[in-house]
Amino acid sequence: MPSPVSFALIAVHSLKLSLGDRSYAILIGAGLLADQESYATLPSAPLAAIVTNDVVAPLYAQRLESVLKQRHREVVQIILPDGEAHKDWASLDRIFDVLLAHGCDRKTVLYALGGGVVGDMTGFAAACYMRGVPFVQIPTTLLAQVDSSVGGKTAINHPRGKNMIGAFYQPLLVVCDLDVLDTLPERELSAGLAEVIKYGPIADPAFLDWIETNLDALRARDKDALAYAVRRSCEIKAWVVGQDEKEAGLRAILNFGHTFGHAIEAGLGYGEWLHGEAVGCGMVMASELSARLGLMPPAFVDRMRRLIERAGLPVRGPALGAERYLELMSVDKKNEGGEIRFVVIEALGRAGVRPAPDTLVAQVIEAHSG
Ligand SMILES: NC(=O)c1ccc[n+]([C@@H]2O[C@H](COP(=O)([O-])OP(=O)(O)OC[C@H]3O[C@@H](n4cnc5c(N)ncnc54)[C@H](O)[C@@H]3O)[C@@H](O)[C@H]2O)c1
Ligand SMILES: O=C(O)C(=O)C[C@@H](O)[C@H](O)[C@H](O)COP(=O)(O)O
């Protein structure tokens, strides 16, 4: 595990995700989106496309287009409908239609400007268009800055399961501009905190302590606190992905809370609960499972539930019924041979993946839903 940076005023910081010739920088700082310097290492190409949505476009697309026009002859904007419900084939088709209509070629650079939904779809479009074009992540939500923009998981949803159609495809660069978090709705900030909290129990107990101490500052959008949270989260994610890009093993720890969380998202039809909300609640359930398997003490479940609640997140799942949860969780990429596999905490800062008896999982669900 990389040793943590000190919690102090951070200007622009550059981390590296090491993946051989596909390594890339993760820039973190204020005002980076409209700073020409942020993009200096990118290849020059005549054409570029900004992929964004109808909420983010009015806020930031023009600013990005102005700076990119200094690098590219033509910059196309592709504005998708907002929301998780649109992380689908129709949005992907729209991206391909516009790219083809503008004669975009293999050198065309795609810039994902938005949250995780835009980032995941732009990455998948970049992986597919002409069998692969370069793309850049410019995450504009806390969740996207601490998690989805880093690591190259790209996908769309299927009604039966979350992120079921996708590819591993790495960006050339990630640009996290902390200033854009100013306009983020409070509910979305809380959703991002779920993925920040995740890194503590799976990899870094000291970070969990730090989050508990600094949660109020994070919710008040203190820039130093946010800078540290983004930086430490990206450090941990880059450390994991750098060792296991395609989730042969270790990377699955980043899925803590997601087996239950994805069931909630799919079960409610994508969008009613935010991804971060479902993951927050899913982490309470996965903590309970860890305790019922005898791996962690009951006090750990209380600690996680209290922190997730303090972050402004729901801690009880929707009343879908244990049987429906189990049915939904039977569609999960971690499953093997028809067996549902869960990320559990084995010791504070260490996670593992294992199956659990349906009866035990049902008890966990009954205890934390409805
Ligand atoms: N690829 C990965 O590794 C990974 C990791 C975590 C999550 N995800 C995916 O990410 C998605 C969730 O991402 P999200 O939480 O960013 O949701 P999102 O992309 O839907 O964005 C949340 C909301 O905030 C709006 N928004 C974005 N930036 C804004 C800004 N600066 N100011 C005001 N509004 C803004 C968006 O338009 C949207 O309405 C899910 O689909 C999830 O599966 C992927
Ligand atoms: O990067 C990863 O690996 C993660 O699991 C990060 C998760 O936060 C993210 O939600 C991811 O998209 C879930 O992956 P999936 O393979 O379960 O779809």
Ligand SMILES: [Zn+2]
């Ligand atoms: Zn997630």
